[in-house]
Amino acid sequence: MKVRLDPRTKLYMILIVSAIVMMSATTPLLWTVRIIMTMIPILLLIAEKRYASALRFFMLYIIAIVLTFYFLSADSTGLLKALLTGYCGIVAQFLPALITAWYVVRTTKIDEFMSAMQKMHVPDGITISLAVVMRFFPTIKEEYASIRDAMKMRGIALADGNIIKMLEYRMIPLLFSCVNIGDELSAAAITRGLGGEVKRSSVVELKMSIADYLLIVGFTVATVIFVFFKYVKR
Amino acid sequence: MKNIVEIENVSFRYKGSDKGLIKNVSLKVKEGETLLLCGASGSGKTTLIRLINGLIPHYYSGELEGTVKVAGRDIKGTPLYELAGIVGTVFQNPRSQFFSVDTDGEIVFGPENIGLEPSEIKRRADLVTKDMNLKKLLGRSLFELSGGEKQKIACASVSALLPDIILLDEPSSNLDWSAIEELRTAIKKWKKQGKTIVISEHRLWYLRDLIDNVYYMENGDIQGRWTGEEFFRFTDEKVKVLKLRPVRVEEKYMAKSGEMSKSEKVRMILDADKDSILLKDFYFTYARRSYLFRKKKPTQADADILSLNIPKLEIPKGVVVGVTGKNGTGKSTFLRCICGLENECPGIIVEGGKLYKGKRRIGLSYMVMQDVNHQLFTDSVEAEVLLSMKNEDKKRCDEILDSLGLLEYKDKHPMALSGGQKQRVAIASAIAADAKILLFDEPTSGLDYSHMVKVSELLRNLADDGRTVLVSTHDPELIDLCCDYVLSIKNGRVYSLEKCSRMENVKIAL
Numbered sequence: 001m002k003v004r005l006d007p008r009t010k011l012y013m014i015l016i017v018s019a020i021v022m023m024s025a026t027t028p029l030l031w032t033v034r035i036i037m038t039m040i041p042i043l044l045l046i047a048e049k050r051y052a053s054a055l056r057f058f059m060l061y062i063i064a065i066v067l068t069f070y071f072l073s074a075d076s077t078g079l080l081k082a083l084l085t086g087y088c089g090i091v092a093q094f095l096p097a098l099i100t101a102w103y104v105v106r107t108t109k110i111d112e113f114m115s116a117m118q119k120m121h122v123p124d125g126i127t128i129s130l131a132v133v134m135r136f137f138p139t140i141k142e143e144y145a146s147i148r149d150a151m152k153m154r155g156i157a158l159a160d161g162n163i164i165k166m167l168e169y170r171m172i173p174l175l176f177s178c179v180n181i182g183d184e185l186s187a188a189a190i191t192r193g194l195g196g197e198v199k200r201s202s203v204v205e206l207k208m209s210i211a212d213y214l215l216i217v218g219f220t221v222a223t224v225i226f227v228f229f230k231y232v233k234r
Numbered sequence: 235m236k237n238i239v240e241i242e243n244v245s246f247r248y249k250g251s252d253k254g255l256i257k258n259v260s261l262k263v264k265e266g267e268t269l270l271l272c273g274a275s276g277s278g279k280t281t282l283i284r285l286i287n288g289l290i291p292h293y294y295s296g297e298l299e300g301t302v303k304v305a306g307r308d309i310k311g312t313p314l315y316e317l318a319g320i321v322g323t324v325f326q327n328p329r330s331q332f333f334s335v336d337t338d339g340e341i342v343f344g345p346e347n348i349g350l351e352p353s354e355i356k357r358r359a360d361l362v363t364k365d366m367n368l369k370k371l372l373g374r375s376l377f378e379l380s381g382g383e384k385q386k387i388a389c390a391s392v393s394a395l396l397p398d399i400i401l402l403d404e405p406s407s408n409l410d411w412s413a414i415e416e417l418r419t420a421i422k423k424w425k426k427q428g429k430t431i432v433i434s435e436h437r438l439w440y441l442r443d444l445i446d447n448v449y450y451m452e453n454g455d456i457q458g459r460w461t462g463e464e465f466f467r468f469t470d471e472k473v474k475v476l477k478l479r480p481v482r483v484e485e486k487y488m489a490k491s492g493e494m495s496k497s498e499k500v501r502m503i504l505d506a507d508k509d510s511i512l513l514k515d516f517y518f519t520y521a522r523r524s525y526l527f528r529k530k531k532p533t534q535a536d537a538d539i540l541s542l543n544i545p546k547l548e549i550p551k552g553v554v555v556g557v558t559g560k561n562g563t564g565k566s567t568f569l570r571c572i573c574g575l576e577n578e579c580p581g582i583i584v585e586g587g588k589l590y591k592g593k594r595r596i597g598l599s600y601m602v603m604q605d606v607n608h609q610l611f612t613d614s615v616e617a618e619v620l621l622s623m624k625n626e627d628k629k630r631c632d633e634i635l636d637s638l639g640l641l642e643y644k645d646k647h648p649m650a651l652s653g654g655q656k657q658r659v660a661i662a663s664a665i666a667a668d669a670k671i672l673l674f675d676e677p678t679s680g681l682d683y684s685h686m687v688k689v690s691e692l693l694r695n696l697a698d699d700g701r702t703v704l705v706s707t708h709d710p711e712l713i714d715l716c717c718d719y720v721l722s723i724k725n726g727r728v729y730s731l732e733k734c735s736r737m738e739n740v741k742i743a744l
Contacts, residue, residue: 196315
């Protein structure tokens with residue numbers, strides 16, 4: 001089964017999940033809502049055939065939840081339990097946001113993203129800057145890999161344990177090549193009409209599907225329940 | 235035919251630099267004409283291209299005098315985005331000229347920018363895809379394409395804007411022979427469609443029969459004008475006087491660097507009495523069998539998935555060996571394995587009675603990368619060389635720098651040097667590290683003739699000092715200039731290792 005979500009739905013998901021993780025769950029009902037909301041991006045990852053990352057996230061989250069409920073309590077003592085409480089607290093609290101963000105970054109194409117931003121009437125300046133940032137990540141990765149090779153060849157990968165040197169040797173060539181590439185990239189982009197006064201068009205036709213509406217409604221309802229039972233009807 | 239580009243008495247100087255300036259240049263390009271700009275690097279070819287596509291004065295600022303008119307508009311008063319549908323440019327570096335991360339998005343990027351209707355954009359994308367035979371490349375990530383494929387996409391995305399004028403700025407610099415052949419096809423197609431084409435280029439042979447007029451640039455001025463026919467009939471001596479790369483390449487080199495003849499016979503011709511370096515068990519694969527066996531090093535038994543499969547190879551010591559073969563046949567992988575960058579390659583090197591394997595290969599050899607910027611780490615040339623020495627020895631450092639003509643730049647920042655100087659700094663640190671085998675990954679791509687001669691002299695000197703030099707290249711000219719042997723690699727295997735008889739070539743040239 002293939003679920004193609006609209007980038008707008010994805011952005012909405014990120015917004016909602018980030019809001020939810022900032023509020024702590026206190027009752028079993030609230031926990032249920034949170035866990036359901038975490039399972040949705042994991043299921044979406046499975047639908048995208050990203051089994052390995054889905055499994056990894058699932059295990060991480062489930063272990064943290066199980067430990068929190070059956071192993072740790074308010075009067076746990078000892079170093080191990082203290083560390084575990086910290087780990088589980090952070091994972092159970094913030095992992096949902098991480099999973100959602102990961103899902104969105106991995107499955108959204110740049111042109112889809114730009115098209116969605118245009119539909120939401122975000123100014124082109126902001127859209128293009130964000131798109132360039134997305135375009136640049138793989139470039140940085142490539143450049144960094146070459147630099148690491150060069151360091152290995154020189155035998156200075158560890159720079160004799162001098163952390164500042166280690167950083168310097170990596171950053172100087174990386175900055176120089178990124179600046180060069182950025183300069184050439186913008187020259188190439190403006191000769192192809194980027195930054196003109198005409199409104200950019202887009203071949204990507206975004207259409208909200210049933211899945212989009214279901215998710216938006218679902219996430220909205222979940223938020224309402226969460227807020228209502230946490231703050232209004234205690 | 236009317237003139238589509240008119241450059242009149244134009245002088246230009248980049249802000250804060252004397253490089254690439256042009257002086258009082260006048261030039262007219264007729265509609266439908268194919269024009270070649272040739273000349274040494276820094277002679278002003280790229281500056282002319284930038285004047286026509288409007289990057290000067292809108293992106294690169296400086297002092298500009300005179301008028302440039304493109305399709306009847308004065309460039310100075312025309313914003314760049316208005317030129318986007320009229321002038322298209324293919325740049326030198328395939329890595330840095332695409333904006334999207336996938337091929338489809340890249341082709342439609344230009345048309346989207348000028349705000350065309352989605353249906354029209356799709357029509358154009360389909361047309362370009364069919365025209366340029368891109369079906370196989372659609373829907374792929376641009377980061378996994380080869381240089382040649384990227385350049386093809388760049389041509390397509392320029393085509394999709396349907397410009398009247400197409401500019402190409404050293405488009406073949408990073409391409410292998412088969413990719414150059416495809417580039418030639420693209421240019422031919424544009425010519426047939428009646429486009430006006432201006433090409434700035436160092437490699438000349440592939441443009442034969444395509445060029446109407448040739449302008450020769452020197453020191454920022456047009457110093458020679460010929461028709462394409464006259465130009466491609468020039469004798470080798472005349473081309474050499476002009477400091478250009480050859481206008482024709484001998485058939486036998488075509489065969490050597492391009493597709494080999496069908497027979498799979500491996501020929502190895504070596505001088506028996508010469509000392510040699512033995513390479514054994516050089517296997518490497520990019521396709522890993524399964525998760526469980528990931529740690530297992532590749533062996534001969536995995537023959538079907540090996541990207542590199544060289545059980546045994548003997549290379550004479552103290553010579554220059556040219557490594558040829560198409561892109562993606564394992565040239566770079568071979569070099570990476572020799573210098574120990576690929577841990578999984580079980581290869582053994584025997585040199586001077588000593589055996590090197592695994593991580594120890596790293597100290598034995600040193601690779602000068604194609605993008606030399608990646609391997610300069612410090613803030614002065616001297617520090618760069620000292621960094622490579624086990625015990626810092628300033629006297630030896632000075633000697634090395636002197637031998638490479640770098641002594642006067644000793645305190646300069648490596649990034650402030652020219653491309654050729656940077657290359658020599660990298661070589662200096664290789665010598666300082668006492669590397670016995672020096673590897674060069676396409677050191678002459680994008681260089682003009684005189685720089686290429688300089689590189690070839692350097693390689694010769696390194697070999698004459700007793701180091702063994704392996705140089706991967708697509709330039710038959712370089713092989714002709716300095717290689718003693720040619721090693722051709724095909725599908726990750728050694729296809730042949732032949733002695734290169736330079737004397738014989740001289741005879742043919744005469």
